[in-house]
Amino acid sequence: QVQLVESGGGVVQPGRSLRLSCAASGFSFSDYGMHWVRQAPGKGLEWVAVIWYDGSNENYADSVKGRFTISRDNSKNTLYLQMNSLRVEDTAAYYCARGDCSTSCPFQYWGQGALVAVSS
Amino acid sequence: EIVMTQSPATLSVSPGERATLSCRASQSVGSNLAWYQQKPGQAPRLLIYAASTRATGIPAMFSGSGSGTEFTLTISSLQSEDFAVYYCQHYNNWPPIFTFGPGTKVDV
Numbered sequence: 001q002v003q004l005v006e007s008g009g010g011v012v013q014p015g016r017s018l019r020l021s022c023a024a025s026g027f028s029f030s031d032y033g034m035h036w037v038r039q040a041p042g043k044g045l046e047w048v049a050v051i052w053y054d055g056s057n058e059n060y061a062d063s064v065k066g067r068f069t070i071s072r073d074n075s076k077n078t079l080y081l082q083m084n085s086l087r088v089e090d091t092a093a094y095y096c097a098r099g100d101c102s103t104s105c106p107f108q109y110w111g112q113g114a115l116v117a118v119s120s
Numbered sequence: 121e122i123v124m125t126q127s128p129a130t131l132s133v134s135p136g137e138r139a140t141l142s143c144r145a146s147q148s149v150g151s152n153l154a155w156y157q158q159k160p161g162q163a164p165r166l167l168i169y170a171a172s173t174r175a176t177g178i179p180a181m182f183s184g185s186g187s188g189t190e191f192t193l194t195i196s197s198l199q200s201e202d203f204a205v206y207y208c209q210h211y212n213n214w215p216p217i218f219t220f221g222p223g224t225k226v227d228v
Contacts, residue, residue, distance in 0.1 A: 037164075044222050103216065105169075
């Protein structure tokens with residue numbers, strides 16, 4: 001069965017960096033677009049970033065553009081989110097999600113989330 | 121930039137009743153509209169995509185309709201496990217942008 005397992009979350013000071021990973025299994029990772037979605041405590045869902053199946057295209061929400069970088073290693077079935085210049089407002093649960101196609105489609109499968117807390 | 125809005129913010133329904141949730145886009149999104157359900161402490165679950173197509177394993181009690189700027193999610197005969205927050209989402213192939221609505225909480 002499809003599994004997505006996030007790791008790398010934690011507490012970090014404002015301005016510092018953190019890298020999240022998402023280990024995928026149960027499907028052909030290199031065939032699907034992948035996403036990061038976040039949810040601040042008690043708030044709604046916010047899409048963060050997408051990367052196409054082969055890494056040829058990526059895009060970001062305006063709120064993270066220039067600070068976050070999404071990447072993937074298809075040989076390791078792993079998705080990454082490099083988060084730099086973190087702000088207090090980046091505090092959230094970060095979910096990785098698999099699109100339902102190779103490019104831009106709704107999110108059929110989700111991980112359980114990694115918590116990121118930005119605080120001094 | 122397309123803005124998604126949902127109404128009402130909270131919908132109080134009795135078990136066995138029907139729930140009708142609305143989602144509006146600030147400009148036409150065609151049928152590129154999905155609905156998700158999220159229960160407390162859980163990841164979201166895809167219910168509907170392409171405005172009206174049920175995702176794999178989703179029961180027929182969930183139905184979606186609409187196109188352009190106005191969309192509806194209908195949940196017939198609510199059960200206890202259906203009380204949750206429901207989000208609509210616009211998805212765009214190019215540029216790849218995905219926008220969630222603020223959500224509708226369905227409670228007892």
